[in-house]
Amino acid sequence: MTMVATSDDTPVETAAPSTRRQPDRTALLLAPGVLWMLLFLVAPILMMVYVSFWTQTTFKIEPTLTLKSWVTFFSSDTYLGALWTTIRIWLIVLASTLLVGYPAALFVGLFVKNKTLSTALLVLCVIPFWTSFLIRVLAWRPMLGKEGAINMILMKIGVITQPIEVLLFSELSVIIGMTQIYCVFMVGPIAFMLGRIDPSVIEAAQDLGASFWRIFRTIILPLSMPGVVVGAIFVSVMVLGEFATSAALSGRKVNLLGNIIVTQVGSLKWAFAAVAGVVLTVLMGAVVAALLRVVDLKKEL
Amino acid sequence: MRDKSWPELVGIQVKSVLQLKNVHKAFSGVPALAGVDAALPENSYISLLGPSGSGKTTLLRVIAGFEQPDGGEILFAGQRIDGVPPHERGIGFVFQNFALFPHLSVAENIAFGLENRAVDPVTDTRVVAAKVRDIIGLVGLSGLEGRAVTQISGGQKQRVALARTLVTEPSMVLLDEPLGALDANLRTRMRGELRTIRERCGVTFLHVTGSETEALAMGDTVLVLDRGRIAQSADAGTLYGRPASADVARFLNCYNIFSGAISDDAFESPVGRLALGGAQQKSGEPAYAIRYDRVAIRPLHASAAGDEVRIEASFVASEYSGAAINSFFTLDDGRVFEVETHLSHAAPETFEEKARYALVWKREDALVFV
Structure with a gap:
């Protein structure tokens, strides 16, 4: 503790004379960002909360405050079902991206000793992003369809007859599609954290007699947790707000909160859309807050 | 006689704990170890001195088991260990950068080996705690058990790294430039501490260093590694007084060395004929070496006595280091000649820059390699 204190002392003292000019410049530098966030983040969110209390009739919406939309949302099986589906798909996709992403990151970040090669492999992971999101989602159709590639191959080699x-x-195709699309957001942060582990730390553990699994459990996994948390935040935020993948790959059978919002906006039901939006925002906030509880990112990064 | 290590010289029978026989290792065709032969005595402090690129880290990693040798034998306590994985060798390794587990506390770092080793882990937390407490006392870390290893100083990290290895009771500890990451003051203090800790544990320490003063100060036996081979293995006194070759003398950083050839009763060097009379050392590469502290600086008109060798040189500069002063001269062939004058013998003289002086030493003080 004393060490931290002494190392903090010097910069504070040296910075003191220049603090007089600091405030105007700080304000100037902050202004564009703050303005942008106010206009395009804070104001819309406040607007959304406000609109969710407006009175919605079939053809128009009035700024008369009412709880009707909220009551409708929480008493309707469709909306609550969508909320549940969203949570379920999010958890499954989070687990599957971690399951697919962690070993890939372990290989890229730890087992590939050559830094150039590991960077090249990470770039390879990003190559699918050279095509648009929608194309990548739709490309799963000829893969997974009844007469798609996978079924055809399996039938050819005689594994299945039908x-x-x-x-x-189906829900399965939505999960497959999302896992493929969001996996890289899990791989990146984890590989980064794994790449920062000093190889001699692992050698030291080996020298002290620990087996690979022990080293993985006691050294590698804890040291990569910040990467897992950052990856999980990326994936969670994107999956919770998803609507395109489920629309394209589920044949409208899987309705996420995102899909509800799109439909409601499409039919000009702004109040309902706003309610769903507020629910979704609160859900995301809770998820991110919970994930940040797992690891003290400020300390670890 | 001269090639033997000190236990053999003084006639004590000491069991060797580690034997290396013709150990080879090359990295993509470039040899790092070119036939290393050595026998390290039990219960002693051995320093391994080598300039950078001499293969000393490679040798250490081969002994530890992190690298596999291309050829040769490594015997540890009489058993061949090449091919045995690192953790089954009973050899501890202390890394240059300490390699502490950054997410664990001091005590957790030290307990790691006991709790997590694949062979015979200690599951009783009370036994672990007792052992950790003992070792923390031994290395002098009491009171820091709960600290994060990111919050302790360099010297303390060094102690944690050492304690972490010692607590597993290895038969030998390898230290890769253990003092390299510490500042000069701490380095001197840790030298003594390392030796004390080793004596208390009674295991062999093999300490790799690039610093000749550190190697001489710490090692009961000093091994000199040069171009992938052991150039000399001797106690510090023998090594300093009688280096086995001109190259070894050069690493010791205390000899002026002339190359040339022997003819009749003199050594033909680029600065003239130097009369013989001192010890001769077989090394295969003829050279004439005179220690910095055996040379006297005299005015140009002074002539040499009958048993002395005299050359002339111009004074360049001198460097004051408290107990001694090192003066630098340029010889006629442009090379630098260094003279160390101990100030307990004489008050520091002042020399005139670019002026010529006579440098004189006794014939018998010179070491001639033939």
């Missing part, structure tokens, strides 16, 4: 129908236009 095409597997559950592959496309």
